[in-house]
Amino acid sequence: GENVEQHPSTLSVQEGDSAVIKCTYSDSASNYFPWYKQELGKGPQLIIDIRSNVGEKKDQRIAVTLNKTAKHFSLHITETQPEDSAVYFCAALTSYGNNRLAFGKGNQVVVIP
Amino acid sequence: DVKVTQSSRYLVKRTGEKVFLECVQDMDHENMFWYRQDPGLGLRLIYFSYDVKMKEKGDIPEGYSVSREKKERFSLILESASTNQTSMYLCASSLGTFGTEAFFGQGTRLTVV
Numbered sequence: 001g002e003n004v005e006q007h008p009s010t011l012s013v014q015e016g017d018s019a020v021i022k023c024t025y026s027d028s029a030s031n032y033f034p035w036y037k038q039e040l041g042k043g044p045q046l047i048i049d050i051r052s053n054v055g056e057k058k059d060q061r062i063a064v065t066l067n068k069t070a071k072h073f074s075l076h077i078t079e080t081q082p083e084d085s086a087v088y089f090c091a092a093l094t095s096y097g098n099n100r101l102a103f104g105k106g107n108q109v110v111v112i113p
Numbered sequence: 114d115v116k117v118t119q120s121s122r123y124l125v126k127r128t129g130e131k132v133f134l135e136c137v138q139d140m141d142h143e144n145m146f147w148y149r150q151d152p153g154l155g156l157r158l159i160y161f162s163y164d165v166k167m168k169e170k171g172d173i174p175e176g177y178s179v180s181r182e183k184k185e186r187f188s189l190i191l192e193s194a195s196t197n198q199t200s201m202y203l204c205a206s207s208l209g210t211f212g213t214e215a216f217f218g219q220g221t222r223l224t225v226v
Contacts, residue, residue: 036217043217091156100161
């Protein structure tokens with residue numbers, strides 16, 4: 001089935017710096033790639049998504065880029081703030097097994113004040 | 114504001130008990146999902162439903178069943194709880210097909226003793 005991997009597993013950044021998390025996927029037919037943010041004690045929250053017909057999408061301080069040839073997509077957070085500290089999950093909509101989202105295992109991002 | 118509400122934040126049940134986890138969404142979404150979240154394993158799909166009275170197995174359905182009698186409500190049932198079902202359970206609903214643009218509930222942390 002689809003295999004979604006996230007790197008690095010943990011990322012520490014100084015407040016104000018940028019953070020980049022990369023995800024790779026295996027199903028070349030995948031066409032939808034969301035990013036979720038999960039704060040402690042809460043459910044995942046959709047923060048941005050991208051479809052395969054677009055190479056980049058931005059929403060204020062966050063952006064997602066997609067490289068279909070290399071089968072990877074990345075989350076970019078600029079001007080990081082302490083409230084950006086969370087676990088971030090990427091996912092890919094795969095055609096394996098009746099079309100469903102396959103999630104990565106998550107990245108812990110720590111923003112150091 | 115969109116809302117997915119899970120009936121309990123924390124539950125403690127005994128081995129062998131029948132357990133009901135309830136989820137309600139107020140967005141009139143047709144698609145609803147139950148995931149299980151475990152450290153190091155990410156989110157794994159248990160069951161999903163694309164319509165009332167309709168259900169499909171996810172990746173790890175063994176030991177679980179579901180019920181969708183009304184569009185807004187999706188219940189997860191542990192027929193006979195076991196200790197290896199101790200986990201965080203997350204419900205989601207989506208506007209798009211197959212889980213695109215999905216919104217998650219806050220999660221239910223279930224402990225089976």
